Amino acid sequence: MTSERWSTHAVDLGTVTVTKRFGPQDGDRHAREWRALTLLAEHAPGLAPEPLHGGTDDGRPTVVMSRLPGAPLRGVRMGARETAALATTLTELHTCLPAARLAEVPARPGRPAGIAARIRTWQAAGLPRAQAPEVSAALRGGLRWLDGSDVARPSAGAVPAVFGPGDGNLANYLWDGARVRVVDFEESGRSDRAFEIAEVTEHVSAWLGGSLDVPGLLHHLDLTPAETARLTECRRLLALVWLFMLALDAPDRPRNPPGTAARQARRLLDLLG
Structure with a gap:
């Protein structure tokens, strides 16, 4: 992530x-x-x-x-062609390994249980101070949701295992005008498709400086009902951890434009319904 x-x-x-x-x-x-x-x-x-x-x-x-051809999709306002090509690439990437080979691949780092534990550590240290009211409200709402969620404890066999690249940054997806290719597999491993898709849709690169058409992307992905339900939970989890990271950004050394945390707060509140 x-x-x-x-x-x-x-x-x-x-x-x-x-x-x-x-x-x-x-x-x-x-x-x-x-x-x-x-x-x-x-x-x-x-x-x-x-x-x-x-x-x-x-x-x-x-x-x-x-070295692959193409330019990163990060910072790009993606159209229908790019969105469809990204969906095709994600499907191939997740499902290309035969089951026997995938079973030999170690689980990827940064799974939901680890992310939830990181959030709990931050929570124990106290919510970030000097934040806009909507940021604080979204953090509290996200933590209430996490209290009742089983996103970190999915039922065994509920969703099939897939190969996951481990990082949803759109800078790692290169568009050459016809096809999307992928780089950066340092965090890769065995995962599940809902979580890997959420890595892409909720990465800050999906909306900061560019625009990923999330409904359009999901339209091209043939998810099972169990994967669809888990996707919602994974998106909330990742939106919450991103909000914490953005809210914890050092005010004297900001790495993101002013208002980024507030925009992320609105995204999380939308996902929480």
Whole structure:
């Protein structure tokens, strides 16, 4: 969900290749990246960069991959063509691995239980102060919803497992005018489709500086009734964690335009109904 905020890796963009060098705080991100690239090269060739070399450079894990064409969808006001292409890519990405191969993939980090625990930690420290009334109201409403939600404890087998890239940032989805391709698999792993779709629809990149047509995207995705119900809960959870992160933004070093937290608060309140 938020690997872009905390990852310590460096990225070198060559003419035809991309090299990622991972730092000591990145844990197993290099292994997740390499595993995802090799699996996708086998089962969905062309959807993601081709893995070229995995090793070390000055003791740092390194992954070298091909460079994909296209421009990031982040900051783009997406039309019908881009939205339909993104839906096609998400469907292929989530479902391309055979069940036996998917069962071998570790669960991705940042699952709902972990997100709920992070929110509870922030709650215990006290709600962010000096916020607009609608931000405080949305935070309180989101916490009341979380008290009664089982989003962190889905029923076993209620939704099928899928491969998840682990980051909904639209900067990781490249549009070349005909197809959407995907980069950045440091947080990838086994997941469920509702949560992965919510990662995209609720990422701040879906609306800040651009516009993702969420109803249009969902129209192209063939979800089961169980996935549809879970999607609503996952969207609320992710909207709440984003609101906390935006509300906790240091006022003397803001990373987002003024009013961003208030806009996120309105999004959460809409999702809460």
